[in-house]
Amino acid sequence: MPGPRRAATARPGRGPGAGAPAGGRRRASHSLEAVLTAAVALLDEAGEQALTFRALAARLGGGVGSVYWYVSGKDELLDRAADHVLTGVLADSEKLLGHEDPIEDLRALAVTLFDATVDRPWLGAYFMRSPGDEQPNQLLFFERMGQQAMRLGLPPKQTFDAVSAVLGFVIGTAADLGQQPPQEVLDGSVSRDDYVARYADAWRAMDPATYPFLHFILDEFAVHDDREQFRAGLDLLLAGLRLQAGG
Amino acid sequence: MPGPRRAATARPGRGPGAGAPAGGRRRASHSLEAVLTAAVALLDEAGEQALTFRALAARLGGGVGSVYWYVSGKDELLDRAADHVLTGVLADSEKLLGHEDPIEDLRALAVTLFDATVDRPWLGAYFMRSPGDEQPNQLLFFERMGQQAMRLGLPPKQTFDAVSAVLGFVIGTAADLGQQPPQEVLDGSVSRDDYVARYADAWRAMDPATYPFLHFILDEFAVHDDREQFRAGLDLLLAGLRLQAGG
DNA sequence: TTCTACTCTCGAACCACGTTCGATAGTCGA
DNA sequence: TCGACTATCGAACGTGGTTCGAGAGTAGAA
Structure with missing residues (x-):
């Protein structure tokens, strides 16, 4: 073999990729x-x-x-690619910290991570894959969120649970979103609004008696914004956390 | 073609698969x-x-x-397989409903779905894939959760956001878990405890100054139970929801 | 300079897998 | 007996991950 x-150090031979020698x-x-x-x-x-x-x-x-x-192999390629973009995300998130309220910092980290993933649907599925040697930034992000959570003064178990919950929520929602656009939306041949509208129409045609909830939220679904909806869910989770922290 | x-009706010809005619x-x-x-x-x-x-x-x-x-094709096979197991999950969850408190019903549905997914890591990645014609049970589960959420008396938007949040959290946490066991755990050659312990040891060896959180939760991580941790996170989310519903 | 060792590049070849297609068997009703 | 329709079958094709051995390029030792 x-x-x-x-x-991941630089190569000895020539300068990396871009520069073309004489x-x-x-x-x-x-x-x-x-x-x-x-x-x-x-x-x-x-x-x-x-x-x-x-x-x-x-x-x-x-x-x-x-x-x-x-x-x-391909697995490692994907792992490293995912971790590669996390480098930038991590750097961006640094600037957003420093709130007096630790929960605000937690929120900032979660939102940053989510936004990065919405733009890169492929990320969602790969950034929690085996946090081994190939994904140092993943671990760093986890650590960074944990540091904010620690400021809440909760015992280890509850702190651990809280960070896991926030991370799980971010990943889940992001991965969920990433899987939906089938092909037409990526091509641009069908706009996202049309895509959503098509679903809304399909729901509208279903029996209101057996699907009361679907009809109840139909109009909201048709105009909903993924980022905004994520923030709403995150707010619920963080509200629960704040409650637990007694403040 | x-x-x-x-x-999905029965075939006309012979009896399905199993039975061997004379x-x-x-x-x-x-x-x-x-x-x-x-x-x-x-x-x-x-x-x-x-x-x-x-x-x-x-x-x-x-x-x-x-x-x-x-x-x-394979996509539809996976979609239908995922929806196939959801049939059973849906049936099981029926029995757990009927609490006076709608949030308890919501919790029961979430836990049932999560438990089903922990035992079937492959499910996580597929049960939110394009809720089209091939995944009726998925939509039914969504509807079922929504019906409980409606009892909270919140407006459509907040109800929709709440259900999406719970579902996103379940899927995210479950998918997360499903991806971790690399191969050795599936074979049984390495027990889950040993696997977790190996990570804990790796963390223990890292610099406590740059990874204070990792060290803070180390002991908890070593003995944590995934199902229990999921419930803890779900409780946070539902506590936030209860707060929003005004009591 | 020459030799040697090591790093890195290259692409043919191999293999597993999803998918297609035309042939054909079984069954029902006319 | 004869279509027409339902289902089964497996050879064959294309794609993509992975292997492997041959060699190019470079640096340092002899």
């Missing part, structure tokens, strides 16, 4: 950074199914086999 | 029911990756192509 699994050369030169950036680009542009080793190699201007020098 | 997409016959005889049952069995026994059309056909004692008469 080859010798992958190296640390003399023309045949063989392409990559780096973990370049591989992950290209992978994320593919993912963002056309979704999870678009990320294939062949497409990735083509984008890097190299051969399929080369990618395997940096990652052991 | 063949003529799939038929209603005269020996060459060709196998299936049914949507048999296909879904076999699919769920494969999924339960060895996880999502074990469900292949060839494995499924072999289990049914037939050819690969036959399965395509009942489902249009």
Whole structure:
């Protein structure tokens, strides 16, 4: 077997990816950074199914086999790609902290994470995958949320439960959203509003006697905003937490 | 193309799958029911990756192509399989309703759904997938939860948000759990406790100064129970909801 | 300079899987 | 007996993950 699994340090040879040296050369030169950036680009542009080793190699201007020098397989590629974008999310979230109320900081972290995931449906499914060595930022995010939760002065168990709950809620809601757009919405051939409206119409046609709830919320569903709905749910959860913290 | 997409009624020909008629016959005889049952069995026994059309056909004692008469492809197979198990979950949950407090009913539904998913990690990822024609039970579950929520007397928007939040939380936490066991735990070669303990040890070795939260909850993490933790989070969410409902 | 060792690239080849398609068996009603 | 329709079957195709061995490029030792 080859010798992958190296640390994420810079390569010794040439400068990473982008810079093109003077003399023309045949063989392409990559780096973990370049591989992950290209992978994320593919993912963002056309979704999870678009990320294939062949497409990735083509984008890097190299051969399929080369990618395997940096990652052991597709699982690790996805894990690292997910963690790669988390780097930016983590950095953005730093600036939002510093409220006097720890729950406000918790809310800021949750919202930041959620917003990042709404724009990247593929993220949802992968950022809680086995928080091992390949996903340090995931662990860092967990830690960061925990630090805010600790300020509530609750015992370890309740603090742990609270952070897990918030994280689970963020991931669940985000993953949920990410799975819905089938294909037409991604293409732009059908707008999101039309897509939602189509569902609303289908519900409208169902029997109101057996589906009273569906009809009760029909009009709200037709105009609902995912981000706003997430915030509403988060507020409920945080209200419960505040209650538990006795304040 | 063949003529799939038929209603889920019984076949006319022979009795479904199991029963072996008198005269020996060459060709196998299936049914949507048999296909879904076999699919769920494969999924339960060895996880999502074990469900292949060839494995499924072999289990049914037939050819690969036959399965395509009942489902249009793998996506629909998964959707229908997920909805198939939901039938049972839905039935079980019926018995648990009838509390005077609607929030207790809501809790019962959430817990039932969660418990069903913990035992079937593959479910988590699939039961919120495009609630279209292929997943009637999903919609029914949504409706069922909504009916309880309506009893709180909140306006449509808040009722809708509340149900979405609870469902998102259940799915997120369940999916989260389902992804963790890598392979060793499924084989039984490594017990769940050992698996958790291994993580705890890894955390213990990290710098307490940069990871204060990790160390704060370490001991709790080592002995935590997933079901119990889910309930704790659900309680927070429902407490927030009760607050919103005004008592 | 030459040799050697190590890092990294490359793409053909292999294999598993989803899916298609045409052939064909079984069954029912005319 | 003859269609027409329902179902089954498996060879074959295309795609995508993964392996492997051959080699290019570079750095340091001899």
